[in-house]
Amino acid sequence: MPRLTKKLSIGKSYINSPFYIKYGVPVLLLALVTLFKLWLAIIIGKKIAFMLYFGVVIIVSRYFGSRPAIVTSIIALFIGNYLFIAPYYTITLGKVELTQDALFILECSLIIGLSSALASAIKRVQTADRLFKALIEKSAEGIIMVNADGQTTYCSPAIEDILGYTAEEFLSFESWSLMHNDEKLDVKEEFYRLAGHPGKTIILQHRMKHKNNSWVWIESKTTNLLAEPAVNAIISNFSNITARITLEKQREDFIGVASHELKTPITSLKAYTQVLRARFKSNPDTTSYSIAKKMDQQVNHITRMITSLLDITTLQTGQLNLNITEFDINKITLEIIELAQQTTINHTIKASLTEINQITADKERIGQVITNFISNAIKYSPQGLEIQVTSEIKGRDLVFSVTDHGLGVSEKEQDKIFERFYRIDSSKNTFQGLGLGLYICMQIIKLHQGQIGVSSEEGKGSTFWFSLPLSAINAL
Ligand code: ADP
Secondary structure, rough: OOOOOOOOOOOOOOOOOHHHHHHHHHHHHHHHHHHHHHHHHHHHOEEEEEOOOOHHHHHHHHHHHHHHHHHHHHHEEEEEEEHHHOOOOOOOOHHHHHHHHHHHHHHHHHHHHHHHHHHHHHHHHHHHHHHHHHHHHOOOEEEEEEOOOOOEEOOOHHHHHHHHHOOOHHHHOOOOOOEEEHHHHHHHHHHHHHOOOOOOOOEEEEEEEOOOOOOEEEEEEEEEOOOOOOOOOOEEEEEOOOOHHHHHHHHHHHHHHHHHHHHHHHHHHHHHHHHHHHHHOOOOHHHHHHHHHHHHHHHHHOHHHHHHHHHHHHHHHHOOOOOOEEEHHHHHHHHHHHHHHOOOOOEEEEOOOOOOOEEEEEHHHHHHHHHHHHHHHHHHOOOOOEEEEEEEOOOOEEEEEEOOOOOOOOOOHHOOOOOOOOOOOOHHHOOOOOOOOHHHHHHHHHOOOOEEEEEOOOOHHHHEEEEEEHHHHHHH
């Protein structure tokens, strides 16, 4: 198993050994040291009271703990006094001897105190180390550490559940060899960009090859901690999201098939409703006409929803192709405004359009964006008032905007409303919708190499805008 942390090198400890070892070994050491001191006294002709006994106390407190060390100090005190302080072979308790004894005991206490503080600090670090390793190594998420050269230096055991390889096997591979070719380049690029930004985090989704040769979808959250001295690595947490991706794919396939199948009957229904509407128009029975009109409006509503769902499917499969032609954007804007004005009596839609009107773009799709902006402006300003449609040339861009005085969008939701299926909570129950319109608008504008956005104040109204680079449009 590759090591996550270096082993704390503190050597062995015999604190938990049996009584006779814990106390026997110190006594033996004292006896040996005493014999050595007696021999030394003969050689040098001088007796030094507590010399070398400190060493024994240090060793005993290090390996056998505080209690044997206290006992050792007391025995050493008596032997030192008895054998090495004149008059010899008697315990002398004069002023000088007592001072020497007291100093010896004081120094031994300091040694024992320090030793025991060190032992408990080491124990705490070891416990934290074990807890940390247990958390990392037993986690269902895989964790890898990569050094500044891009080499994987650690891999947690969870890799075996995710990719079938043991951590050792995984570390023996070249880092990118298991990655799917379709995503490899992008992931590599993102990774190397991350390596240059300490503290940055990226979230990626990509496929990796399982030991059984199947492809596993991985979601990884990778953080650059190279600048943190204690870590000095890029850390990646990852999990297997294959089940989620499969479900999403099934859901998208279902939406695609269902909306495609619904399109044909709805088109017929629309045609029949229009026939009914036309027939009842000249009929004295005004109720029937009014019902047919409402039916027609509801069919329009369903048609819009189905079109949105079909667009989403087309976008997801990357099949939304633009049909670029040159057209008069002012003309289609005015047509859309006219149709939209018919749907509301509470709003007045005003237009102030630039004189440069010929653009090269996808007429249907740009019309779809304009329609969506205007119908949202009507829908989300229920109190009525004016809606202003503006287009102008700013630099090399055509900027188109729709301003309403409705509900507005708070700052924190202004980016989110362009996401798929996102709807503001407060409008969910009051207004019908799927939360797809703005997402589709954004994709259409992006395909035209333009920009899209909103500036808004909650409760006061919004300006939804898009810009199309005139040169790029012409070059498309
Ligand atoms: P839908 O209108 O179907 O919900 P959209 O994608 O068009 O989907 O809009 C997403 C959300 O953005 C809406 O649910 C609404 O909350 C908010 N929104 C869009 N246009 C406006 C607007 N003009 N004023 C206030 N909120 C808006």
